Amino acid sequence: MSYWNNNRNKRLLASLLAGVLAPTVAVGAVMATESTAEAATKKARCDVHAVLASKAGEVGIPPTLEFLRQQLSQDEFAVYKSFYLVEKISAKTTLEKAADFKFKSGNQLSLKLLGDDGAKLKLHAKMTSRDGASDLLNADYSIVPKGVLVIAGGEFEDGGNSGRLFFAVQCDRAG
Amino acid sequence: MMRDQIGATDISDEMLAAYFDGELSDADAERVAAAIDADAELRGEFEQLGLLGGLVQHGLARKANQVPQARFEQIWDEIDRAIANDARTASEPKEISPSIWGRVWAAFKPLRVPAIAAAAAAAVTVYVVGQDDSDPNKASDTVVEVTPSPSTPEPGNDDGAGPQPMPAPVTKIADANPVVVPPEPSELAPMEVPDASGVEIHNIDLGGGGGRISNTGTVTVLYLDEEPAQADSERSL
Numbered sequence: 001m002s003y004w005n006n007n008r009n010k011r012l013l014a015s016l017l018a019g020v021l022a023p024t025v026a027v028g029a030v031m032a033t034e035s036t037a038e039a040a041t042k043k044a045r046c047d048v049h050a051v052l053a054s055k056a057g058e059v060g061i062p063p064t065l066e067f068l069r070q071q072l073s074q075d076e077f078a079v080y081k082s083f084y085l086v087e088k089i090s091a092k093t094t095l096e097k098a099a100d101f102k103f104k105s106g107n108q109l110s111l112k113l114l115g116d117d118g119a120k121l122k123l124h125a126k127m128t129s130r131d132g133a134s135d136l137l138n139a140d141y142s143i144v145p146k147g148v149l150v151i152a153g154g155e156f157e158d159g160g161n162s163g164r165l166f167f168a169v170q171c172d173r174a175g
Numbered sequence: 176m177m178r179d180q181i182g183a184t185d186i187s188d189e190m191l192a193a194y195f196d197g198e199l200s201d202a203d204a205e206r207v208a209a210a211i212d213a214d215a216e217l218r219g220e221f222e223q224l225g226l227l228g229g230l231v232q233h234g235l236a237r238k239a240n241q242v243p244q245a246r247f248e249q250i251w252d253e254i255d256r257a258i259a260n261d262a263r264t265a266s267e268p269k270e271i272s273p274s275i276w277g278r279v280w281a282a283f284k285p286l287r288v289p290a291i292a293a294a295a296a297a298a299v300t301v302y303v304v305g306q307d308d309s310d311p312n313k314a315s316d317t318v319v320e321v322t323p324s325p326s327t328p329e330p331g332n333d334d335g336a337g338p339q340p341m342p343a344p345v346t347k348i349a350d351a352n353p354v355v356v357p358p359e360p361s362e363l364a365p366m367e368v369p370d371a372s373g374v375e376i377h378n379i380d381l382g383g384g385g386g387r388i389s390n391t392g393t394v395t396v397l398y399l400d401e402e403p404a405q406a407d408s409e410r411s412l
Contacts, residue, residue: 047366055252067365071394079248090363107401120373129382129401136386136399139379147372150394154401166396170366 041116043094044123045174048101048109050087052156053080054163064088068168071148086158086165092174098124105156105165106130113171120144121171127151145172182216191217195224 051065051072059082061069072083091099091111098112107130114122120142127137136153143149149169156165180187186207193199194207211218374395376388384400 045363047363049365055248067368070368070370074391074394076389076391076394076396079252081249081252088365120375122377127399134382134384135380136382136384136401137380137397138382139397140377141379142373142375142377144369144371144373146366146369147374148368148394149372149374150396152396152398154399170368172366 041113041121041173041175043092043173043175044113044121044171045090045092046099046101046111046123046169046171047088047090048103048111048170049085049168050089050103050105051166051168052084052086052158052161052163053077053166054082054084054161055080056163057082057161059083068148071150071168080163082161082163084158084161084163086156093123093171098126103167104158105153106132107136107153107165107167108132109151109167109169111169111171114140116173117142121173123171125149125151125169127167130154143171146170181220182214184210184214184217186210186214186217188220191220192224195221195228 049065049068051068053072061072061083062085064085065072065083071077072080077083087104089101089103091101093099093111093113095113095115098110101109101111103109108128110124110126112124114124116122121144122140122142125137125139125141126135128134129136137151141149147170151167151169153165153167155162181191190199190203190207194204197204199207211221371392372395374390376395379388379397381387381397381399386397386399389396389398
C-alpha cells in the first residue's frame with residue numbers, strides 16, 4: 001500500500017512538473033527565437049527611389065524603374081503616362097541610428113530600424129515638408145524585406161517634366 | 176414575299192431597326208412611320224426597340240460608373256491629347272525641315288578647310304609619335320605587369336619539341352593604389368521587389384495637411400497632402 005502511494009505521488013509530481021514546465025519551455029523557446037531574430041538584424045540597407053509621375057508624354061516605365069513595374073502598373077498610377085527617376089538614395093540604418101535622406105524636392109525622410117520579427121522589418125519613417133518646417137509623416141510600420149512602401153508627395157518639376165513625386169522606399173537586412 | 180414581316184405590313188425587322196437608327200431614306204422612313212401608325216403589332220415592336228435601346232444605354236452607363244476614376248482620367252487625357260495632336264498637325268506647315276546634321280554641316284561651312292587641315296596635322300603627329308614608341312627599349316617602360324601562365328616551360332627544361340603556343344598575357348591591376356573605394360550608394364543594384372509587400376502600419380501621424388492610405392495588396396501608398404490646395408485637384412484619386 002505504501003509502495004503504491006509512493007508510486008502514485010511520484011506520478012502526480014511528475015505530471016505536475018510536466019504541466020508547469022512544458023508551457024514554460026514552449027514560451028521560452030518562442031521568446032528565444034524572437035529575440036534571436038531581432039538580435040540578428042541590427043542594420044538595414046534602405047533604398048529610396050524618388051519617382052516623378054507625369055500625365056504627359058508616352059515614356060512609360062523606363063529601364064531604371066523596371067523593378068517597380070508591378071507596382072507602377074496598378075490602378076493607383078493608371079493616370080500617369082510617364083515615369084522618371086529623379087534620384088536614388090541608399091543609406092543604412094541601425095537600431096541606434098536613423099538613416100537620413102535629403103531629396104531634390106527639399107523633402108527629408110528619416111528611416112530608423114526598430115526591429116525584426118523574423119518575417120518583417122519594423123521601421124519608423126518620418127518625412128518633413130519641403131521647407132523642413134513641418135512633419136508630413138510619422139509612422140511605424142512593418143514590411144517584408146525588400147518590400148515597397150510608396151510615399152506620395154506633392155507636385156514637382158524636374159528636367160522639364162512636371163508631375164507628382166513618389167518615393168518608393170525599400171529596406172533589406174544588412175547585418 | 177419579304178422575310179420577317181411584322182403584323183399585316185410589309186415592314187421587316189431589319190427595316191424597322193434601320194428606321195429606329197435613322198438610317199432609312201426619307202421616302203422609306205415615311206412609309207415605315209405610316210405603317211407604325213396603322214399597325215398595332217408593328218407599333219409594339221417599335222416600342223420594344225426603344226425599351227431595349229434604353230436598357231443597353233443604362234447598362235453601359237452602369238459599366239462606365241464602375242471604371243475607376245484614375246482610368247477615366249487616363250482615357251480623358253488620351254482624348255485630349257489626340258484632339259490637341261490633330262489640331263497641331265492641321266496648323267503646322269507641311270514643310271520638311273533639314274536634319275540636325277545638315278544644319279550643323281551648314282553652320283560649320285566657313286570652318287571646313289581649317290578643320291580638315293588641323294585633322295591632317297594631328298594625323299601626321301600621331302603617326303610620328305607612334306614611330307617613336309616602336310623603340311623596344313621604350314616599350315618595356317610602359318607595361319604595368321605581365322605574369323606568365325603557369326604552363327609556360329622553364330628555359331632550361333626545353334625538350335626541343337618545337338615552339339609552344341604563346342600563352343595569353345594576363346594583365347593585373349597594379350597595386351599602386353591599395354585603397355579600396357567602396358561603390359557609391361546610388362550605384363547599388365535595385366532590390367528585387369517581392370510580389371506582396373505586406374505592409375502593416377502600426378502608428379501613423381499624417382501631420383497637419385492630412386492624407387490617406389491606399390493598399391491594393393500589391394502596393395501600399397501613403398498620400399501626403401503637402402499642399403492643401405492640391406487636395407481638390409484632379410490628381411486626388
